[in-house]
Amino acid sequence: MTELAELETPCAIVDLDCVERNLRTYQEYCDEHGIALRPHIKTHKIPDFALQQIAIGAQGITCQKIGEAEVMADAGIGDILITYNIIGDRKLARLRTLANRVDLLRVVADNEFVVRGLSAAFADSPKALEVLVECDTGAGRCGVQSPQDAAKLAGLIHDLPGIKFMGLMTYPPNGGTARVEEFFRAAMAECEKLGLECPVRSSGGTPDMWQAHLAPVTTEYRIGTYIYNDKSVIARGGCQEEDCALHVLSQVVSLPAPGRAIIDAGSKVLTSDLFGLEHFGYVVGHPDVTIKALSEEHGILTFDPATQPFEIGQRIRIIPNHVCVVSNMFDYVQLCRGDIFENPAFVAARGKVL
Ligand SMILES: Cc1ncc(COP(=O)(O)O)c(C=O)c1O
Known part of the structure; x- marks a missing residue:
């Protein structure tokens, strides 16, 4: 000792009592509001913490990179969402290998180039790769710019082999909860015109974590910083x-x-x-x-x-x-x-x- x-x-010191309290409190909030929790492991990057998050009720995890997902798959985690446009033959080959090692692998895409790459890599896969369309709800990072564009990309995903359209994803800016509700509802309506359902509507972010239920369209919430918290979360x-x-x-x-x-x-x-x-x-x-x-x-x-x-x-x-x-x-x-x-x-x- x-x-x-x-x-x-x-050095970095991590208080486990505080970690457990943070994880439990937010899991209880999600349970209370019927939201599936999918923590982002980019905050802790430690497989045991990811396993703990799942043990107390998280549906799966979120990773930003294939390398992070590979580490988590090595630890036995079977349900992974990678929230990044994946481009390039080597990465796509690794993605395919990873998909064979886990129960569920899901990715996002916000453009045709990425979608066509995913489809080509998974065209002869026995299991279709699940894809969410990333939507820009005001953060100004990746994401299609309108509900119409979301539906258009969803249609392409639906039509191509090897991949399966599963819904919508966004990483909203602080204070963006109402915009998520509005954008996702409009995108779902556009998708419905094409006969497409959006079973997964994934949003996230620690600063607005206590407002997640105010966008009831959201089926799952991705959250990372909450495990440790920091000065930015205090400030917000x-x-x-x-x-x-x-x-x-x-x-x-x-x-x-x-x-x-x-x-x-x-x-x-x-x-x-x-x-x-x-x-x-x-x-x-x-x-x-x-x-x-x-x-x-x-x-x-x-x-x-x-x-x-x-x-x-x-x-x-x-x-x-x-x-x-x-x-x-x-x-x-x-x-x-x-x-x-x-x-x-x-x-x-x-x-x-x-
Ligand atoms: C795509 C995505 N989802 C979820 C999160 C989690 O955000 P937070 O750390 O604010 O909980 C992040 C953070 O960068 C992210 O990029």
Whole structure:
């Protein structure tokens, strides 16, 4: 058993009591509203957490990359949605292999090029690949731009061999719940004109997680950050500080001038992702301290020069702005319950960008 003081810094520590509370609370919300939960594993990237999410009621998982899905399939997870346009012979061959290893593999597409590639790769497959049409409901990322375009692509998927149209998917912007309802309803009506049903209507996102039931068209909700939470979720009103399960543990290595402290967590730990916020995270217990700047291995804290909240060697906890990118920076996270540390967990799907 390791004590907090024995951990080398910088590292990521994950409180399992908090993780379990976060998972349970949202699963209960989905159960109450009859929404299937399909957590996105890009936040934790740890197979045991994905298995835990399924054990308490999640229908399956969401991955962004085939490499992440392969890691999760290795751990025995049998129901996977990949929310990314998959392009290229090598990736399509891997997708086909993956489809043979799991009970259900589903992907998304938002254009004809992708759909034709999927169809060619699965044309002689004994099991059709299930495809959702990705819709842009205001996030300005991927997605067809109108309900009419959604139906047009759905029609193509329906007509081509090897693939099966299963419905609609979107990743809405914060505050986009009403638009999801409107877009999906209109797209379903357009699909119906072609004689096509949309049994799956998949939406997601942690910031609006408590509004999911206000778009009753949604059949499943994909959510990632909720397992750990972070400063961005606090800032957007989705959780409280005590709901943040992952902290970066860092150490003060220098006090070079009044009002300035240097810590051993820089951009290679906290990343440069401001995620729409100011500064690079929240120093737990020090609301007046700012993480002002980062270089790769140094974090620069600033505070009122008339005060001195730190000493050299002092350990501090940081709640990152965007926890998903931070968990991608570590091979292992240190698991704990309060001050009691268990064996670290291997972040098996980190860095799987292919
Ligand atoms: C396609 C898709 N679905 C779901 C999610 C989960 O979002 P969140 O981490 O806000 O829960 C993401 C996050 O990036 C995503 O890209």
